[in-house]
Amino acid sequence: MIDKPWVPAWILLIGSASTLVGLSWDLQWHNDVGPDTFYTLPHLFIYAGSAVSGLVSLAVVLAATGATRSGRTVDTAVGGRRVAVFGVFQAPVGYLVSGVGSALFLLYGLWDEWWHGLYGFDAVIASPPHVGLLTSVMLAMLGSVITCAAAAGQRWAGPALVASVAVLLGFSMVVLVALPDGSVVDERTVTVSLLSMAALACVASFTRGLRAVVATATTLLAAQVVLALFSPWATRVYAASEGLPLRDYANGLPRMSLLMPATLLLGVAGLALARRARTSVLGGALGGAALAATFPLQAALLGVALQPPLQAAATIAAGALLGAVGASVGDRLGGALRLLVPARTREVV
């Protein structure tokens, strides 16, 4: 297990991908069909993904603790530096983060079950237990990114890092549903700018180049297209097999895919245009503005009205500002991830 760093890292990534597929399918189900029990296929994908993540994290922590106690060295390519937990465990930081996220997910699953007993079937996505569940998953996915980054320089680590950031960024877009509908500035759109530029700048600063950033945006676009085809189809087939009709007015549009920015490559272009600058802030502003200008066109597919010109301009300006903030944070996060890698490596993809 810990002799081959790629094995637990890819298992963790598969768990994350399974949860992303499950969430996309589950959102579509609630949108187009309605009631569910705990025992549905979308839930199986979500919970199995989390269980896989939790179990592999626990296995790595126990194996690393055992190895350290018996005096063997554990490669930092396995989840990064080790952190002493309770004075007993020697937990590689990436697997500690993913393990804590997965454990919290189970606790919030119980909280969610109790909540449903009180409130009935899911009527909204942004209920308190759901926010707890979704942010726990994001924490586990963050752990997955750390485990891939810690192995920088190994052949498998580049593609794995790209995939893990794409999965985390794609999944994180679910936070948009918890945001209020627009006022002067469209909060959902500027949040897309913030999160997207943070993720892209993080990859850029970690790999000291843009190839991996292009790969990340392309990977998310591919996942977005696959989920857009899969989720409505799977929902129709599953509803038919359960003997449940689709709701009147269900339009079958891919709910989760439409939350992900299809123009993420414009964010990469922003970073590319300003790559001579010392930091990613200018690139973040350009990319953030481009995303803020284009995302509302995608939201319009869901029936969200386009803002009048003055408010659209305010949204683009706020997108530029938050894109700059996101890129600045992402820059530093990339720097923090580099601290996990003992030897200085060239571009890792």
Place this chain on the structure above:
Amino acid sequence: MRRLAAGLVTLGLLLGFAAPAQAATAQTATAQDYTPVEIVHQEVLAVGPYELTVGFSTWPVRAQQSLDFTFEPTGGIDRFTGTLVVASPSGEEINARRPPGLQGLPRHPRQPDVWGLDVFALEEPGDWTFTLGLDGDQGPATATMTVPVLEQPGPPLGLSWLISTVPLFVIVGLLAVAVVGGGRQPVRTP
């Protein structure tokens, strides 16, 4: 580049394996696993010359609690077209399971012989306003009914949010530590 392609293919497979798994899974659940519509309270509303029965699967209604609503005109839904506008106590209109701007009444998915809203929650306590429209052989008519909604059940929302935002604070704390740590070295992108 080849490694990148391999990574992309792997992710594609990860997403794609869901389809055969979905198709191959034996179905154990049936529609009977889902709660049938059980109406515990009814109100009869005069809409112009017509009569409309509004049913509730929970009564009294509490904020954020999901329930089923049914709307049945005397004579059956086939003889009418129906519309519904739902307004919150503050007067804000909500979409009620339809794309923005559409007001047509959907059939209840688990009881298609009546109109209805399934698994539907009214978010805030207070007097909600349902404006119902019917268009039948005696022309169009509308009527308004008030749906009183009590306070939400369970613990205070503030406490629920406090419990539920722990992972969010963990993420923010982790990122804050990383941002401070990551700032200790100059970062350049070539």
